[in-house]
Amino acid sequence: MKRIIILSAFFITLLPVSYSQRSDSSRVYDDGFRTLLGYNRSRGAYGAFTIGYSTIDLHDAVQMGGKIEWLVAHSFGFGFGGTGFINEYHYDAGLARNVFLTGGYGGLFLEPVLFPKFPVHLSFPALFGAGGISYITKGNDTYHNMIQDSQAFLVAEPSVELEMNVTRHFRLAFGTSYRFITPFNVGVSEVPKIDSDALRSWSYQVTFKFGRF
Amino acid sequence: MKKYLPSLLLIVITFFLPEKANGQFTSRQAGLRLGYRSGIFYQAGTGAGNAEVAYNAMISFQKNGIQLTGMKIIYESSFTRFSPEVYFSWGYGGHLGYLYSDHVKAMGEDYYFNGPRFCPLIGVDGWLSAEYRLHQIPLVMSLNYKPFIELTVPGFIKLTPWDFALSVSYVF
Numbered sequence: 001m002k003r004i005i006i007l008s009a010f011f012i013t014l015l016p017v018s019y020s021q022r023s024d025s026s027r028v029y030d031d032g033f034r035t036l037l038g039y040n041r042s043r044g045a046y047g048a049f050t051i052g053y054s055t056i057d058l059h060d061a062v063q064m065g066g067k068i069e070w071l072v073a074h075s076f077g078f079g080f081g082g083t084g085f086i087n088e089y090h091y092d093a094g095l096a097r098n099v100f101l102t103g104g105y106g107g108l109f110l111e112p113v114l115f116p117k118f119p120v121h122l123s124f125p126a127l128f129g130a131g132g133i134s135y136i137t138k139g140n141d142t143y144h145n146m147i148q149d150s151q152a153f154l155v156a157e158p159s160v161e162l163e164m165n166v167t168r169h170f171r172l173a174f175g176t177s178y179r180f181i182t183p184f185n186v187g188v189s190e191v192p193k194i195d196s197d198a199l200r201s202w203s204y205q206v207t208f209k210f211g212r213f
Numbered sequence: 214m215k216k217y218l219p220s221l222l223l224i225v226i227t228f229f230l231p232e233k234a235n236g237q238f239t240s241r242q243a244g245l246r247l248g249y250r251s252g253i254f255y256q257a258g259t260g261a262g263n264a265e266v267a268y269n270a271m272i273s274f275q276k277n278g279i280q281l282t283g284m285k286i287i288y289e290s291s292f293t294r295f296s297p298e299v300y301f302s303w304g305y306g307g308h309l310g311y312l313y314s315d316h317v318k319a320m321g322e323d324y325y326f327n328g329p330r331f332c333p334l335i336g337v338d339g340w341l342s343a344e345y346r347l348h349q350i351p352l353v354m355s356l357n358y359k360p361f362i363e364l365t366v367p368g369f370i371k372l373t374p375w376d377f378a379l380s381v382s383y384v385f
Contacts, residue, residue: 047339065372080307082362086320102319102369105368106362106370133368
C-alpha cells in the first residue's frame with residue numbers, strides 16, 4: 001500500500017515536470033484544451049491532379065481535376081479543389097447534330113487517411129461543393145461548341161483510394177467515387193431534357209499527389 | 214461601376230494595405246508578373262523562424278474581367294546555400310473574380326455563348342518560384358510557377374498546370 005502511495009506521488013510530481021519538457025511552441029498553445037490529435041502534431045500540405053473515367057448520361061466520360069490540401073498529423077487532410085468532366089459526343093436525331101454534356105464541380109475536400117506511414121494504405125477523400133453542367137451542341141458548319149443550356153447543382157462525392165508512398169514527396173492513388181447530385185434538368189426544348197440521374201454514377205480515377213506529407 | 218472597379222482595387226492594394234500592415238511586415242515589393250496569367254502584384258513579408266513568410270496579392274485582367282489572387286508564400290532560407298541572392302519559395306492560395314466574354318475555355322475546348330456574358334470564377338493556386346534578389350539595386354526577379362484549378366460559372370473547370378511566368382518587382 002505504502003509503495004502504491006509513493007509511486008502515485010512520484011508520478012503526480014513527475015507530470016508537471018514532463019509538461020515542462022515540451023518545446024516553447026507547444027507551451028504557447030497549451031491553454032488547457034485537450035485535443036484528439038495533440039499539440040505536437042505534424043503538418044503538411046500537398047497539391048494533386050486527377051484523371052479519371054466515368055459514365056455520364058450512359059456515355060463514356062473523361063474527367064480531370066485538382067486540389068490543394070493541408071494535412072494534420074499525417075492522417076487528416078482538408079482543402080479545396082474541383083473536377084471537370086466531358087462526355088463523348090453523339091448524334092442526336094431530334095436536333096440533327098452532335099451533342100454532349102460538359103461541366104464541373106468544386107468545393108471542400110475532407111480526407112481521412114488510414115495508416116499513412118505504410119507504403120500502401122487507404123484514404124477516404126470526400127468532396128462537398130457545387131457545380132454546373134452544360135448541354136453543348138456542335139455547329140454543323142463552324143464546329144463551334146455552342147452552350148445551349150446550363151444548370152447548377154450541389155454535390156457530395158465520397159471516395160475510397162488505395163494510396164502508395166512512391167517517394168517521400170510523391171504519392172500515387174487509385175480510387176473510385178460516387179456522385180450524389182441535387183436535382184436538375186438540362187437540355188433544349190426540342191428533345192427530352194436530361195435529368196440529374198445522368199451524373200449520379202461511379203467514377204474511377206488516378207491521382208498524383210505532390211507535397212509534404 | 215465596373216469601369217472604375219480596377220482603379221478602385223489598385224488604390225486599395227497600393228495605399229491601404231501597406232498602411233494597415235506597416236507594423237507587421239519587414240519587406241515589401243510591388244511588381245509585374247508576365248506569363249500565362251499576367252498581373253500587377255503587391256507582396257509583404259516577414260521572418261518566421263528559419264523561413265520568411267510573405268503574402269502576395271495580385272490583380273489580373275483577363276477576358277475583359279478582373280481576377281484577384283491571394284497567396285501565402287514561404288521562403289525556405291536553407292536553400293540560400295546555393296547562392297546568397299537566390300531564394301526558392303513555395304506557397305498556396307486562391308483567387309476569385311469574373312470574366313466578360315462570349316466564350317470560356319475548359320477541358321481543352323472553347324465553349325461559346327450566344328453573346329458576351331458575365332461569368333464569375335473561383336479557384337485555388339499553388340506556387341513555386343526561384344527568386345533572384347539584386348542587392349545593389351532594389352529589384353527582384355523571379356521565375357515562378359503557379360498551377361491553378363478554376364471553376365467558372367455556369368460550371369466549367371479549368372485545370373492549368375502550365376502557368377509559368379517571369380516577375381519583376383521593386384523592393385521598398
